[in-house]
Amino acid sequence: MEIKKVSIIGLGALGILFGHHLSKRMPKKDLRIIADKNRIQKYQTDGVYCNDERCDFNYISPEEACEPADLLIFTVKFNGLQDAIKAVKNHVGENTIIISALNGISSEGVIGDAYGTDKVLYCVAQGMDAVKVGNKLTYANMGMLVFGDREPGIISEKVKAVKAFFEKTEFAHEVLTDMKEKLWGKFMLNVGVNQTVAVYESNYGEIQKDGPARDMMIAAMREVAMLSEKEGITLTEDDITYWLDVLSKLSPEGKPSMAQDVEARRFSEVDLFAGTVLELGRKYDIPTPVNKELYDRITKIESEY
Template identity: 75%
Template sequence: MEIKTVSFIGLGALGILFGHHLSKILPKENVRIIADENRIQKYKSEGVYCNGERCNFNYMSPEEECEPADLLIFCVKINGLRKAIEAVKNQVGENTIILSALNGITSEAIIGETYGMNNILYCVAQGMDAVKVDNKLAYDNMGMLVFGDKEPDIISEKTKAVADFFEITGVPYQVDTNMSKRLWGKFMLNVGVNQTVAVYQSNYGEIQKEGLARDMMIAAMKEVIAISEKEGVYLSEEDLHYWLDVLSTLSPNGKPSMAQDVDAKRYSEVELFAGTVLEYGKKHGIATPVNQELYDRIKKIESEY
């Protein structure tokens, strides 16, 4: 199994970052950016930029017929996922491997409802500090894609194929044989970092230093630890400190996606983060006051748009 063609759906920070990298390595026609015609015309006329360099993307509309992609990467936000699933139907064949770089812990199952779970690998994007303003992306740290099989303690041929592809193309990656815990760990980080920085309307530097914001972030993350135990995932203080170490590597001037949403007066993924924590808290009878406060404060910010 050899990967030659890769398709991206979603030109947010991750789509631009990894799409631009691969477009400089592979033949132009082997990297496909899937978008509707209106978006394609806008991208072509205004350009898409990554660290000051105009991206030379190969755009394809959802209606365009083609050979299925060997690898398909979802880079949309959760509220655009179902539309994206429909848009990539011509990219998916029986051997297409699918990665979802979305935040949260549900996107793989949602994609699997349409395309089945057999070709889906679990994935998280971590360690990047990209900031996107309009059509321009800037970053200091590219981060990496961490992926693996749904079942623990195995490395399938599909996982090996993606690892080989990323090795050849220079995409930073890591294979994890306990992806369920990795997904929950990244979810824990997002619950703390995304929401706290958004509420404080600041940047990574705000929660990298000691203070009220960092305390709130860690308290929100600890509520996820308590829930994870009830869900059989068993995050620990060790996991919390691992993700705090990841956080410490990011540019202090960078911002997570939710803070960028607040800056642009866009509606955020608060339902995906605090909303999910509150739901699980009720399910298991676990108090989640910090996430309740974050939820309420972000909703108030959004109500004033």
Template identity: 70%
Template sequence: MTMKKVSIIGLGALGVLFGHHLSKKMGTEDLRIIADSDRILRYENDKLYSNGEPCHFHYVTPEEDCGPTDLLIVSVKYNGLKNAIESVKNHVGDDTIIISLLNGITSETIIGETYGMDKVLYCVAQGMDAVKVGNELTYEHMGMLCFGSREPGVISPQAKKLAEFFEQMDVPFEVDTDMYRRQWGKFMLNVGVNQTVAIYQSNYGEIQREGKARDMMIAAMREVIALSEKEGVHLTEKDLGYWLKVLGTLSPNGKPSMAQDVEAQRISEVELFAGTVIELGRKYQMPTPINQELYEKIKSMERQYSVQ
């Protein structure tokens, strides 16, 4: 049976990007954006724009009983995940497929603890250079969604069903038969790119060219490679090269979400990146000095927000 209804929670850059794209392909009430009443009022008053086009979304509150969805897309920030899991309960049914667009390597497990891992496909969003400032999203590259099962070598019925739907919706995608490894690769990229661009308060161009920023980024990524060996994932320099090529396709004027958070003086996802690396380093008694430095610098920047 084909998918007919989609629910999205979280209208950051990726929520707006894919929400706007799907809204032009689906019936208005078949795409549901979950948000509390205060957020809905703000969205309706201020409007949201994607590359200059107004977004026409159908909003529902968490309390609204509108029946289960076929596909639930979770695109909140990590610090909003717990509330999001509670807010989507009216949208999850026996046959709902859930994908998380969150960075890091933990959100699928956290969602699965509440709704069951049988409903969750591992997913990585990559290759987009979306920047959201206020109510306006801009991007040159839409990127793609890579998804699949946790177990290597398997293409599940849910993955096949989602692939068929995304084909119908013209959503760029790739089904990966080694998704956990892909997720660790994206985690490695985020650890390097997001944090380095944030402390340099710059953009992708800063780490696409040779220099101190790029050196720091790659050193942080190599700490993840070392830890992946202990976790049985076995990332290599070849993986590093692959993700650096992905990085090279992005608009040099774009910037990752953490850099956007620092600009807007919002608390970042540093715990998801350097925090996770440092914790794994302690677990395996491995030094992670670059991520320790990134962690301390970003935390120091965040402490300055309240005194400026």
């Protein structure tokens, strides 16, 4: 199959980043940004900007009838996933391929339960240093999407179709045949960097240098690595080193989504990160004191909004 029609739901940092890139390489009518009518009105009135350039998006409301998407991309926050699943109903057809750029290790399963696991590829977004303030996004590194099949060791026709589309649209990507390990690796990174930078109310530069913030981040990541073994995924120090190298290439002034949430006094995805770690720690009777401290500190910050 050839991917021609693409729909994106979620116009946060990743939605703007991906949408802006694709809008320059696709016919406008073939790239649909799904949003409710109130949001569409706001986007059209105030504009949406990417690196100071106004985005020229084709908006469509959930109620509007349309051809199903060949590729549907979820870029919402986890707490908005259920609403997003309902909103994309008209965009899902028999042959629609779905990828989720959400954080965590569970969105693919939730989407698969709604529309069929056969439609969903495993995906990880990495290497972005985008910062969104209001309706304006700035970034130095666009990063890439890493994706592959649910089952290890294969490259399906769906994966080949997405790969061909990304090549055609010059969208940075990588195909892997062991995506479950990659999902856990990205989860380990997010648990460390998102929460630590949020607690320190800083940026990537804070954890790129030696010091207490970097030490806390790595300790939180090691707790995830210990838990991964119990889940049949063995993350090692080599995996931690890999993700530290990814972090080292980001703009020091950039910051992860949770730090941006705390700065804007929005409720964060702490339950998705430390909350999941604490739950798994209880399940396997493994102490997770660093994530407990991070959870307590972030929820305290949020309680004072």
